Amino acid sequence: MAGETILIVEDEPAMRRGLKDNFEQAGYRVALAADGEAGLRAAVESRPDLVVLDIMLPKVNGYEICRLIRGQGLTMPIVMLTAKGEESDIVLGLNLGADDYLTKPFSVRELLARCEAHLRRAREPAGKRYVFGAFELDVASRRLLREGEAVELTPKEYALLELLVRRAGRALTRDEILRQVWGYNVFVTGRSVDRCVNTLRKKIEDDPARPRWVVTLREVGYRFDGGNWTGVNQAKG
Amino acid sequence: MAGETILIVEDEPAMRRGLKDNFEQAGYRVALAADGEAGLRAAVESRPDLVVLDIMLPKVNGYEICRLIRGQGLTMPIVMLTAKGEESDIVLGLNLGADDYLTKPFSVRELLARCEAHLRRAREPAGKRYVFGAFELDVASRRLLREGEAVELTPKEYALLELLVRRAGRALTRDEILRQVWGYNVFVTGRSVDRCVNTLRKKIEDDPARPRWVVTLREVGYRFDGGNWTGVNQAKG
DNA sequence: CGGCCATGTTACCGGCTTGTCACCATTTAT
């Protein structure tokens, strides 16, 4: 599966390796860079969806990289990693252009959570509408309409549907779904996904036993079959 | 859309440079001032559309600048930048006529977002009226009328309603509402939003238990359902 | 100085959501 791509710019090998493992474990694709120069190059060329950027880098520091990346017109979220004692520098402007920063030592789980939050925000072209069949999913208002009539969805159902629709045509593992819909620190059986899919199907499928939209991928998870749908991109408000 | 002029009053060169880059990147014209005196002069002479004002400035501090700018009869939005530990002064700053403030280190993206919000508001024609059902919200006079009769709203209730109505049809998170209505660094429980919605509903809903206008989005926040309303865009009332 | 009003917090309640379990259907492997 093709998750989003994270670029990790970190000179210390152990940390670099650890971060790579963790992000891949979480379902992302990972690009690595060991110094500022390579980091900037990678950011420009491979256009990652998010950059994790250590501040203490040989030759060019994180702040410069950050500024240069932004100077290229790139707008992806940048999360900075700083060591204790560098905080005062942050106040002086190291955070310029970055979206977030964590102080070492940090919890990897927290880093993942924050990155996920930024990605979610960046993913959202707020005001976008997804049309499939007689349905219309309006992200901005968090509503699902069937021929203009509102379909009542529970929070989980809505979140699930939005995720599926956004990634229409892509296989989503239960794990991925759990992470995106339920969050990180939640201990929930994978079956809960099935359960939620189940109730969702009752509301959007003509024949829930023979689903048209949310199809099961045995041993894997689910996939939304948008097929020949009309993706309407509405100007933001 | 953009092209508006931002005046940045900031004594620290790196920060000044970074802010300039970022605002220009975002499509604004930028005027710079390195100290309070120059800042005040620039504000008066070049009439920027918005001022970004550091508080710690040589010679004259940000509060004074703010007061003096307002004393000149200038009404453009002023966004203050403060360092940690100066928070206690914030109330002072807001009272002196600042519209917003951020605490360093801040995300430049957030600063841009807030400035954009202020500019959007300033751009909006005063005297706009929103009509829904038998109600009429008159922004210019900050009044809500029900069939011509004034409905008494507390300041918070009014601010909440105005926000909801302005963003009618959009899902608003509690967090968003808190920041827009209560302000940014205010420490207030999310429940306060609920409570305010509660009292507001009593005044505008026929059946507060089954709200027609302000609908609850479980686990998220609220949304104003303008539905089939009559949006009257009246220049000047 | 005292009372009123706005508003934030706390507590409690009721309902909806949802996670789990249990059982069944279907598919897959041996």
Place this chain on the structure above:
DNA sequence: ATAAATGGTGACAAGCCGGTAACATGGCCG
């Protein structure tokens, strides 16, 4: 073919969330 595994589905109980009222606080004005 049979057993194991996987997912669909109904039931159910627990927990969470928001509505609501009561209380506390603090500012403003007479």
